[in-house]
Amino acid sequence: MKISVKNMVCNRCIMVVEQTFQQAGVEVENIQLGVVGTSKELNESAIKRIDENLKKVGFEIINDSNSRLIEQIKTSAVDYVYHNKWDERLNFSDYLTDKINLDYPYLSSLFSSVEGTTIEKYLINLRIERIKELIVYDEKTLSEIAWEMGYSSVGHLSGQFKRTTGFSPSYFKNMKEQKRKSINDL
Structure with a gap:
């Protein structure tokens, strides 16, 4: 079962x-x-x-089947962000379609209607939380993090990070209280 x-x-x-x-x-x-x-x-x-x-x-x-499908999308997104190498990946829509065997427009529409946000925004939030984690660990440079997370440049990562969090990556790194979120809260 x-x-x-x-x-x-x-x-x-x-x-x-x-x-x-x-x-x-x-x-x-x-x-x-x-x-x-x-x-x-x-x-x-x-x-x-x-x-x-x-x-x-x-x-x-x-x-219910819709909730199961939403959970599959979220689990696939976590797997995509946390467990795969960016340089070996397809774009997320192809990855998701291959993993779940349903059309991406259908999955995207269902996700948006149930979650109140798009799959793309959910994926960006997951990536930003992963970047926060890597920044807090302080084991890699921002260039290494950008490359690892599939960003074309540090500028692209920094721009998306600031739009999402309101902070630059360097400001976030120097904060006493890092404002990380649990994946469950995304």
Whole structure:
């Protein structure tokens, strides 16, 4: 049985969700961002109990197909920004179409109508949060970050960063309290 789970965006999320299923006595056959595969079919009461426990730790089971599709788009965007090398990628619309096997205009329209923002803006916000993370780590120069994140230049990265956050990357780096957001809050 495949169960879609909202807000799974990292390996730690996978671990917490898997533990929640195991604590409920459910054997997890496979698990990946957004989807848990169980070896047996679960009845409604078991699913409800697991959902209640998942909600306590910031996740929830997705029941309707549109919500599942939105979660697939978000999970694909996180994978695109955090786990792939920019120089080896297609543009995001092609990446998403290949991953989900649906037309991009349909996915874009559905996402916008449900989330109130475009896929492109969501992707930019994810990239900016990743850039904030890399700036805070202070292990790479801004040029290296720009290249790693697929920007054509430091100027392009800086411009988009300032439009999105209101700060230049260098000002953000020197702030005492970095204003990073959780991926779940995007």
